[in-house]
Amino acid sequence: MKIHHLLMLMAVAGSASEATAQCNATANSCCGKTDAYIKLYDHHGKHPRINSITYPGNANNLDMYNSIYGHGAVIENPWMAYRVYMDNRQSLDLYVKQTPKTELDVTGFYTTPEQMAEGYGCDVLWAGKSVAAGSFRGWDGKTPLTIDSVASRTQNVIDRKTITVHDEGWKYNGHDIDMTQKYSVCGNSRDLDVEITLEGYKDNDIFCTGIQKLEMNNQGFIKPEGYAASWGENIPDKNHPELVEGVGLGIIVAPENIVKTLEDDLNYLVLVRPDKEGKIRYKVIATGSREKDGVKSYKEWSKYISDRYNKK
Numbered sequence: 001m002k003i004h005h006l007l008m009l010m011a012v013a014g015s016a017s018e019a020t021a022q023c024n025a026t027a028n029s030c031c032g033k034t035d036a037y038i039k040l041y042d043h044h045g046k047h048p049r050i051n052s053i054t055y056p057g058n059a060n061n062l063d064m065y066n067s068i069y070g071h072g073a074v075i076e077n078p079w080m081a082y083r084v085y086m087d088n089r090q091s092l093d094l095y096v097k098q099t100p101k102t103e104l105d106v107t108g109f110y111t112t113p114e115q116m117a118e119g120y121g122c123d124v125l126w127a128g129k130s131v132a133a134g135s136f137r138g139w140d141g142k143t144p145l146t147i148d149s150v151a152s153r154t155q156n157v158i159d160r161k162t163i164t165v166h167d168e169g170w171k172y173n174g175h176d177i178d179m180t181q182k183y184s185v186c187g188n189s190r191d192l193d194v195e196i197t198l199e200g201y202k203d204n205d206i207f208c209t210g211i212q213k214l215e216m217n218n219q220g221f222i223k224p225e226g227y228a229a230s231w232g233e234n235i236p237d238k239n240h241p242e243l244v245e246g247v248g249l250g251i252i253v254a255p256e257n258i259v260k261t262l263e264d265d266l267n268y269l270v271l272v273r274p275d276k277e278g279k280i281r282y283k284v285i286a287t288g289s290r291e292k293d294g295v296k297s298y299k300e301w302s303k304y305i306s307d308r309y310n311k312k
Contacts, residue, residue, distance in 0.1 A: 033187030039069035096288030097121035124245040130212035134284035210269035211249040222268035226253035229305035231298035246289025250305040
């Protein structure tokens with residue numbers, strides 16, 4: 001058991017730094033296949049890229065959300081892309097591609113029917129009130145908590161493979177926490193590596209992450225060892241009910257961060273606490289039926305996630 005946990009620590013706990021190391025080692029062949037950006041919303045349609053944006057803690061959630069094109073920072077590898085909403089949810093939303101390439105600078109999560117016919121991917125997830133695809137949350141003992149009361153919120157583009165979200169002065173359990181969420185990708189992997197760094201937390205502070213249950217025909221599992229998979233269908237754009245997307249979600253949490261696993265009506269959840277360095281690490285893995293050469297069944301997907309966890 002100790003050897004297995006050590007292997008998982010190597011595979012998951014160091015994932016964010018390992019992803020960076022892998023990308024730096026193969027910059028031309030790997031990281032040219034990734035991209036990350038923040039674009040300001042512009043009614044002229046220019047949507048200029050910026051490197052960082054900060055809002056005061058009393059900023060209106062909807063104002064922040066709508067001020068950024070795509071509603072938050074975007075990061076992509078050849079198979080999929082994620083955006084992190086710039087509001088109190090800071091949810092991870094998912095975009096799946098038909099064929100491996102970088103394309104978000106073209107579609108921006110808003111794929112047109114013409115682009116879809118040309119082979120571009122699209123937004124595939126309806127998150128609702130769930131934790132979506134590995135979003136980080138607080139925990140009140142019963143339900144996940146959004147990041148509601150902060151002194152300021154910042155999103156940064158570090159490079160083409162890394163973005164961060166920084167919450168200064170998050171009021172949590174009666175004290176202030178400074179939190180940085182780091183999201184990393186690499187051009188030779190479909191994984192999203194997540195590293196949460198917390199300062200000012202107390203020993204009894206518990207947090208959570210996880211993956212959502214799909215709104216139609218969901219199948220899935222969560223294991224006490226801190227990994228989970230879900231598979232099913234949903235309608236990501238309620239204005240287009242004819243566009244039903246098949247989605248597979250997975251998560252693998254570093255063993256030293258795991259407190260407990262559970263599920264509710266919406267999610268498969270892992271309760272977590274920081275390690276001795278104040279960090280929480282996990283991988284988010286995803287697929288979609290839109291992928292031409294992707295997984296096509298729950299049986300395949302559940303085996304894939306289980307094999308990833310047990311990989312030696």
